[in-house]
Amino acid sequence: MAHRLESLVIRHTHRISSPQGSAGEGATVARQFDAALASVGFKLSAELLERLSGLSEDAVAYTAQRTLRVVSEMLGDHVRHNTYFIDFPANVPDTEEFWMRCVTQALGDAASRENVLTQLKHGVLDLLSLPTYGRYQHTYEEMLAAQGELIASAGDRVTVLHLGRDLDDELTDLYLALAGSTTPLGEDHLRDLKTLAAHRALGPQPETIPVRENRALVNEARLGVGAGLLLDTVTDVLRLACALSGGDVTLQEPTRFRALSRPVRRGLLAGLDAVVAANPAKLADVHAHREAFKRLGERLHPHEYPRWPHAADVFAVARGEKEARSFDSRVGKLLDASDVIGAVTLLKSAPGKLFRTLDLLLRTAADQEERDAVTAAAVEVAPEVSGRVVLSVREHFHNRERESDELRIFVNRRGRAWVTPDTRSPVPAADRDRLIAALDAETRRRLPAPGRLLLDPEVLEVALPLSGRATASGFGVLPRGSVSEVDGELLRFFVYWKETATRTDYDLSALLLNSDYSTDSWLSYTVLEAAGGEHSGDVTEAPDGASEFINLPLDQLRATFVVPQVNIFTGEGFEETEESFFGFMLRDAEQKGRPFEPRTVRMKSELRGVGRVALPLVFQRGEDGRWRAKWLHLYLKGISEANRVEENQVSVSKAVRALVERRQLTLGYLIDLMSRDTTVTDLWDGERVPGEPVTYIGLERPEGLHPDSRVITLENLSDLIPA
Known part of the structure; x- marks a missing residue:
């Protein structure tokens, strides 16, 4: 441990x-x-x-x-990391020549000859039936011996x-940072928080725990040591019950509730009773998760505890035996009656919901007077809205300037993406601009004065981390929508996977698109050489782990976009494998080395999303000829098996276009708001640092900073999001 x-x-x-x-x-x-x-x-x-x-x-x-x-x-x-072709990227054969070689070898093998001849007579050949196809033909050590240094x-x-400081102090700081995060954490960070909370439940705690999923894990640890629970909604109790059952505290996936001990049942029921007793209107929150509350009630047996009648009311509402009109239904009824002013008046009592409904309210308003009322209400309640929501709404309206025929992309909490045409009516420009100005002013008010600011220019195009779920776990990974420079000559992708129980075949591919997002070419197991690049060969099973690589010389490409993707051809999903990850390396043209060289790795991210096609990022050549990466972290549904780049190029192109053309709020935007007339801003040259305390914002912490400096890097970017 x-x-x-x-x-x-x-x-x-x-x-x-x-x-x-x-x-x-x-x-x-x-x-x-x-x-x-x-x-x-x-x-x-x-x-x-x-x-x-x-x-x-x-x-x-x-x-x-x-x-x-x-x-x-x-x-x-x-x-x-082995490769199918032993001296990749050298001597990669032509695809059809390679297939014919496999057929010839199969015909020379007595065990496979008859089966292959039968297939050839029918005009269809299954590559997987060839003994030398898709399985390593050499050991890892033999591959290393064939490669240069x-x-x-x-x-x-x-x-x-x-x-760092002593381990105990470091763990306390890390626990406080994760538990008190102003933005939701990704799945791996939630697991880390669960581990830390078990050791820190009785120690120092954050002043507030604004993210409900974090609160559930902290409550689980506090319940285990007899500390008081942090509850203010009935959903807090439901999330805690999910945590105790090893389920999904985000409530996106149904949880199979375990049998709970009597003390735990008493703790949950007492918590529910206290929440509802303090504010009976909280019963309306049950409707959003009625089925989950029904199943939880079967485990808690509230009828055995008459001293907590308000807890019993929660389950009565879930079963439909007690009425508790939901807030959303009241708002919906007003909007159905075109009563925008009435809806705005009601929504002011729930500032977060008002902000999330602003676009709909402005589109529904019948005239300028009603739109003015919507904007005025937003300005009035803005100080009560979380910084993450303020910035999310600001980014939303930042993208409402686009034409109505643009694509609209939706991404759920687990990275699953889908794209539709944007059919919404426009928001009047004057109202949108007024609202944006008000949101900027509110954000500026909350940001602290940084004092002397030391800034790494590479951080300016990093997207604001408004959710940890918009960033995959791994090394060197930036939030979805971020843009970063690509400073190498050779770009090499890699994927690794190890199946858990059944034969699993992942296929690394790269789709090359023109400036209008039409297909230029691709590299995959069916096209081993294209655009001056090479594919390392198809591996079709991974009981002991398998890797595939794609090598691309950036200066030889005529395409505008390079879209690496991982397709599940057959077998286990990304969340079912024992391990699966993607990454890329950058090298100079004269560098040799093994297919996988750790010191050339610029990014490695876990593949753990829902879908059969993974799109980690896209590389784009700008008008200046320089290549940049834009981070996607997307998963497309795909089909149940045999996903291939040839078949999904249209859906991939749409998803890439929708996200490339979407404008994210960046750290540069926040830094501009943060800077005051008294702020001294220095750009870090990669060498010297000031001898006095500074606020440093960059991708990595430089050496020699004054110990009293405030340091913001990739590991704690969310600290910049105001509460």
Whole structure:
């Protein structure tokens, strides 16, 4: 468990908690540790190297062993990445030539000859029936022997690991940051919060826990140690029950409630009773999750506890035995009657709902007087709305300037995307502009003055992390909609998967699109060479894990967009495999090396979405000829089996177009609002840092910052979202 907790600190903060051990002469081992880290693109900060050098060799070796294991997993270097073609990207054959070679070899094999001849007579050949197709024909060690050494390059990635505080302090800080996050966490971060909450339930707590899913996990831990529960809605209790049953605290997926002990049942019923007793109107919240409350009632047996009658009312409403008119139904009735003023008056009592309904209200309003009333109400209640919602609505109206024939993309909490034409009537420009100005003013009011600001320019086009679910777990991953520079000459994608129980075939492909989003070409197992690039070969099963690669020379491409995708041809979904992840590497043209070289990895993200086609990101060539990545984190439904780039190019093109042309609010936008007349802003040159405290905002923490500086990097971007 201690190693797991230490790994949480490294993964989330890129810090090593202050190494412990007896004093000694550990300098030599510390330098060896630093050299081993360099081979995977990491290094020790000067402060951390000095700290380790003063410890015993055994203490340094202990820290090194644990840290190297963690950073290898962060990059995807903890598994063996073999390739079907042994010397990829060299000597990749023509696709049809390769298939004929497999047929010839099968005909020379007595065990397979008759079956292949029968198929050929019928004019249809199943490639999977050929003994040499889709299965590695060499060992991992043989593949390594066939590859050249990686030539070091100034462009290779270097990620610094910094010295942290004592492990207990680091874990407390991490717990407070995750539990008190102003934006929803992704699934992996929720699991980490659950782990931390079990160790920190009786320690320091955040001032507020605004995200309900986070509150459910904290309540689960508090219930386990007899601490008071944090409840103010009946849905809080439902989420807690889901957590106790190992279910989905986001309430997107149904939970099979477990049998609960009598003390736990009493705790949940007492919590429900207290919430409803304090505000009977909260009973209306039951309607949103009626079926879940019915099933929970079967486990809690409220009739056995007459001392909590308000809790029994919750389940009576769920069964339809007691009326509790929902807030949404009252609003809907007013809008059905075209009573916009009445709806606005009612919605002012629920500021968050008012904000989420602004577009509908402005489109429904009959005249300017009603639209003025909508805008005035929004301005009045804005201080009561969460910063995340204010910014989400601001981004929404930022995109309502587009023409009505544009595509509209929807993405659910698990990354599943679908695209439809935008058929909404426009919002009048004057009303939209007034609302945007008011939202900007409200956001500016909440942002703290940064003092002296040190800014990494690469962070300006990073999209605001309004939800952790818009960012996949992994290394070097940016929120959906972010744009980042691509500074290498060779672009190489990789996918790795390991099946859990059944044969699973994932296919890495790349769709190349023209500037109008029409298809230029593609690379896949059916097109091994195209556009100057190469595919590493089709692997069709992964009982011990499998990898596929695509290599592309960026300067040879005539296409405008490169869209890597992972298609599930057959077998387990992304959430069913033992492990599955995607990433990309960047290299200079003269660099050789193995197909997978960890220090060239720029991004590695887990594949854990719902759908049969994964779209992690898209690469776009700008008018200046430079390539940039825009982060998608999308999953398309696809079909049950045999998903192929040839068949999904239209749906992929639509999804890419919809998100590429959508304008996200970025950190640059927030930094502009944050800067005051008294703010001194310096652009970080990658070398020198000021000797005084600063607010630093960048992709990674530089060395040498003043200890009193406030540091915002990829690991804690959500700290910039005002409460």
